[in-house]
Amino acid sequence: MPKLAGTSDNFEREWRNNSHDQKGKRRESISNNLLSVCIVYSLAFQLNTQSHISTTPTSNYNFEMPEARNIPVELSGHRFLEFDSLRGLAAATVVVGHLMYLYRPVTPIARWLYLLPSNFLLAGGSAVILFFTLSGFVLTLPYKRSKHASYLAYLVKRFCRLYLPFAAALLLTVFIRAHSPSPVVIGQDWLDGTWNTPVRAHDVFYQLTGVGNFNPYLFNGVYWTLAVEMRISLIMPAIAWLALRMRFSIGLAASLLTAGFLTWLAPHVSHRLIPVTLRYACLFLNGALFATNFDLVGAWWRNRSSVVRSSLTIAAVLVFGYASEAVHTYSLLQQALSLASIVLMLNASQSRAIRHWLHRPAILHAGAISYSLYLTHLIVLLWIVHTFWGRMHALYVIPGFILASFILAEFFHYSVEKPTIKLGRFLERLVLLRSLVKPPSLVR
Template sequence: MRFIAAFAVFLFHLTMLSIHTPHGIDVLHQFKDEGVREAYNSVFHIAGFTGVSFFFALSGFVLTWSARSTDTLTGFWRRRFFKIYPLHIVTYAAGLLLLTGSAFRASDDLPGVFLLQSWIPDARVIFAANSPSWSISCEALFYVLFPLLLPLIERIPASRLWWWSAAMVAGIFAVATIGHLYVSMEYQFWFTYTLPPLRLMEFVLGIFAARLVILGRWPDIRLAPATVLLVLAYALALQLPQVYAQTAVTIVPVVLLVGAGATADIEGRSRLLRSRTMVWLGEISFAFYMVHLVVLLSARKWLGAEDSYSTPKALLVIAGCLAVTMVLAWLLHIGVERPAMRHWSVRRQDRDRGRTTASV
């Protein structure tokens, strides 16, 4: 499911225009046919919003599901750091080298190195170097707070979890409404979409969903109906102002889909999603997400940022970018992500103690 969400973000980034990132590279206009461009943009211009929302909710769910009662604050934070940071710094460096180049400005590009970019209300900073890393800036806040939030949430009686979930959904709609009515256009996107504390509510909804599943309070919603509900919500979001399409309209179906996927997995019903291929795609999904835009923008830059192609040729270029992204994602997974987790996510003395115990 993570890979499907990451692929949705890939499709979304094909709608980018030169004004969308500091790199000034237009991706959508590689389609020469104006009708094709408009049709593609009309369908996928919010796909990335839904994909990222899914990541945030899923993150809260998975961390809650896998939480260890014997874990320590430093142990948890260490694992999370080495899960995301090495891959982030490699792909961010690639963006700086291949896309930013001589246009490097410390004030714009350095905050992203430290995952602080999403706190700064400037698109040149938020989307510097490797634009998808803005969401990792949000995740960093989630990871810092998770060990502190979970004990508090675990104290909430099962009968009240749905009410707390409803409060989170209401909060998400409130942020969209406040942004729509009271925040100037200059800061609206930052306030409603990239500011980490306001994205925390989706993460917390994922925690609530996990608790409901653990406590046996999750409704019997199957994957197919949950998917249909998300598709319908997405279709509705396409007709609404962007501040509501970003998260508010789709968040309930997204969380229902996460819970439905988890219960299907527990009961062994999700055969397709449990297949070897889909599991592998899920394993490389983080690397895919982190490297795909560098590939898309670099290819567009090298092939000719102003060039447009016939629809078959444009689709061939996109397929080539997808293939390159898949290969790079696999290499990054086995060469950066997995080794970092294996060697650094646990203290050496703890690894040695584990080996000693295993040998005994």
Template sequence: MTYSASPPHPLRLRSLDGARGLAALIVLIHHCALTVPEFANLYLIGAIPAEGTVAWWLNATPLKIFTAGGEAVLLFFVLSGLVVSLPVLRAKTFDWAGYYITRTMRLWIPVAASLVLAAVWVTLVDGDPGLTVSKWVKGSDVPSLEWQEVVLGFDAMRGPTRINNPLWSLQWEFIFSLLLPVFVGIAVVLRRWTAATVTVCTALGVVGVLNGIGYLIYLTAFLTGAALTFPVLGRTRRHRPRGAPIWSKALWLAILFAGILLMCAYWSMLVGGVTDSFILAVGKALALPGAVLLVLCAVFSRNVARFLEWAPVQWLGKISFSLYLVHVPIIMMFSRLFGSDHWMRALLFAVPASFAAAWIFSKLVELPSHRLAKHTGRWISAKMVAYVAASSVPVQAQAHAERVLVSSAPGDQGDRPTQKSPAIR
């Protein structure tokens, strides 16, 4: 374990903040769509919508990217793997003690606060049991909440997520954060084979989908993000030429569209009538290379980066974590109040309320927790440095004493006259 008193200046890629904001928006739209029975039935019971309907267009075509919530979470994981690994691989020495304290507090405090907030909403708002709701709303309902479930939810890696469904993905974030040295080590070993790493991770994803192994589906996404660190470090945005030729713009546009197609491949296959489980598993796993292509566009394409650095998108990036944490209980609350027959009316209230709650949550919970995490991490690091320095003093003193004893021992060089000795004339 090493300690760095002066960590390198952080490499901030604002375009990745924008990508995170758009991913959070996609998750919000996805959960809004799940309040519509026809859309929820496709996810929960595999009911294929009729061709030509709105639900068909939103799932069988590249328009699916706007409601691809699960795929957006995979993009979150790739971004986390990249962004969290960057400081480690840029630094000559890395403060692991400070990292674990800071990372844990930055994630756990907002998660715990969102869990309490969701529990309050569930307790205070009672919907009309006679109203018709979508299968997703009905399956996610919490008719009787017990305080033990809230307490168990504070276990960030194994706690129940029924009260606030998006917390399931934060459990994988905690696991990745705990195992970061392993991911960074693998990324270093495979730094010359980034494309091969993405391919192997995609193949492992296929195995994970076929066998229901979450570790192969989600942790490989984090590993892929860590593997992207070296290409990003080798050619960051500041190295991108200002006047890119037309062919370069067209190439990145094609890569962007290819990433969107790969992200939507599974749903195009499913709605298109594919029933083979292996082919569907391949289609679901293709979301990983699709997320990689989108991240590469965010870093290397000047036009894509310029859009992602646009002020409204950056604002989404700033509240993305808070929006992700608070939006589902709000959507559920208004869906239970209005029912699926008036889902549009429910969303007219739920979406603005989600943005407002996310902004307030970021100001009152997320940002203060970040500051507290940084302060605590620095304090712990300073204490560890002081402890290591204090522990090394007795060792140095003992080594010095041993050298004195050896130099003065009979038969050694200590009993021989030196050039400065008065015995030499």
């Protein structure tokens, strides 16, 4: 190559080296782009193509997963703290929503809050759907691993985690109700039907055992969701088994069709509790499908443009807010809210900024006490209504209720919830150890 005019030998050698480096970088860039395109199209193909799954269990309730759908590294030891924070924020919306329900008929500001897009902050009904979808996700994760606890160990741990705090909260509700002032009627059905009948032993028994066609709103209006979740927990391994063997899109379609059929069936059967419970089980199935396809759906989400992700997020927030009023009436709205919940979960897990914000200590703590807050906040609200209704201005009731709700939730979390969690882990280990010990052979 001829020398460049006006340049030295050193500069020529430097120019040759730079030219060679630039060609190498261009070749590397082209190969990286081709590789990225191949990865994106392969992920899109996997999302629309059913993976082969072995149907032969390795042991009771153990499933073999193909290599393409192995549990990602982040799921193997990750607790998804951001989802705990989501649960805490959802519990806070239930608290604020119940408070606004109280004042909506008499306060124009409360009515406007439900009409504006800010209504997602008050969407307690939508928060329940998020709870169910989150539970389906979390309870399915162990079944993606090669080894997990037996069904008996799962039931023991779930009983301690879910039922024992519920039973303690119910007994606390009954005690405070028995010692509260005379019932009041404020003209709102969701409150007037609660705490306005004498405490009877058989009603407490039905609430504790969940048997019969009892009134779940008799003592606390949120306890019906616990009855539903405890029943679904009994069949959760079967739901996880289905999710492990279904393609994400086909599973969502099957969930929608099944929920619609169960909604139609409920008025035609004598025991409506069964089809209603199974309809909510479809929401657990949606969360389970998201868990089994987390890596693929997450990759699909990350490869969408910011415009697509923002549009889906805005749509999810609007559905979350405006569908809350009639969510427990129409199965289609429940399914739409479950999909909106998955979009919110994708934002929480795939966006570094949102994930970092959800990992703030205060929000994480709200997630830690979310179950206690959900169980006890209506106890505070009902006591305030029956004690101070018509005697105290709303400006004092609102901060007093919120402060007292969080104080009671803190007390309940540390005195009841955490000990029952430790008890559940201890009993789970005990069941697992007993299953590993073989009985001695009989010697003649």
